[in-house]
Amino acid sequence: MTITALFFASYADVFGRDQVEMEVPNGSTVGDFLRHLRALDTDRRLPPAPLVAVNERYARPDLVLRPGDEVAVIPPVAGG
Amino acid sequence: MTITALFFASYADVFGRDQVEMEVPNGSTVGDFLRHLRALDTDRRLPPAPLVAVNERYARPDLVLRPGDEVAVIPPVAGG
């Protein structure tokens, strides 16, 4: 199935882009998605367990993804 | 000796005026002054121990007054 991955701020620098359509196996969890990402992060610039939001809500690693989900990898926030 | 007594807000209503020159014996303390006032407060409208400021500073009952002091009787404050 296809999901949309979003990268912000320093993580966009890590992946050289801020958005990508990704193929992941049906039934993948947030944790599976992160393992998949890690394989692309050859320089190990992501922290061990970065924050993830699915469809604009913070999500735990065991959340099961669905086709078309917007999966954002969230660097440490610095608003205010 | 002569001091100036100031009455504010509800206490000005008690005494019907907001300022009066008063004669008190030399060596009088704030406490002595208050006992003197109480004699004038025939309806007992002052609290048992009202706050007093001498020359614009809060003062304890044992403070000794000096000629010309400005002695203010301070109702419960309600600023802000």
Add this chain to the structure above:
Amino acid sequence: MRTAIVRDPLQPSAALAEVASVANGAAIVFVGTVREVNDGRPVTGIEYSAYEGMAARELAAIAGEAAARSGTTDIVVEHRVGRLELGEASVVIAVAHAHRAEAYDASRYIIEQIKRRVPIWKREEYVDGTREWVDPTASRTEIPR
């Protein structure tokens, strides 16, 4: 640092501008205003009066204490006296600091101390035309320090 007892309407945005600086990351403006109801009783206006010399002195002392505790002198405090309509500001406290925690603490310290010890009184006016001095402390008589 500036403190004052004033008769004219207060200007919160002017106070904010006065404490602003590129050295500060946080500014807080507190505005106290006249409410339409107090203790369940409809109010039509409030007359504030003060022991002006002492009130000015106490306001300055309070601002100085807040500055010493928090480490900023970017503080403006103004308290109005005279007759105020509903919704008008009776007090404005502007504090700016490099960091927000200190700004909040200083702002809160100043308003709490004002309510505790600055010799200002208010007489509320009610819809039936009567007026009453407000006694928020039920005649507290300890020296407020």
Add this chain to the structure above:
Amino acid sequence: MRTAIVRDPLQPSAALAEVASVANGAAIVFVGTVREVNDGRPVTGIEYSAYEGMAARELAAIAGEAAARSGTTDIVVEHRVGRLELGEASVVIAVAHAHRAEAYDASRYIIEQIKRRVPIWKREEYVDGTREWVDPTASRTEIPR
């Protein structure tokens, strides 16, 4: 109650006017501004970026939580994004309440929650022309709830 992510300069006095009401005795405006120095390093400007949809959603959720806790809906929160100069406001939080303690608590709750969970990032620009993303949490990775 109103919350927004905006690109234009923020107007603290407009936010204050928006929450004012004769039912309220206290109004507090918090303004976060760009400091000239961060961690001892001179800053020339900051670029704020956001995950805008989620940031708007989180801001609204935070204001709703503050309203539920404090009992006022007189709350306006605006966070700016884009490039800001020194001294410009990045966030404005206006809260009004019948009573001051609740107004302070709600204001403080909102700014602390913004810093904890709203997906906004800032890249500081330095005098030598370099830029760096700010990581105030040293890569905290717990879900912020």
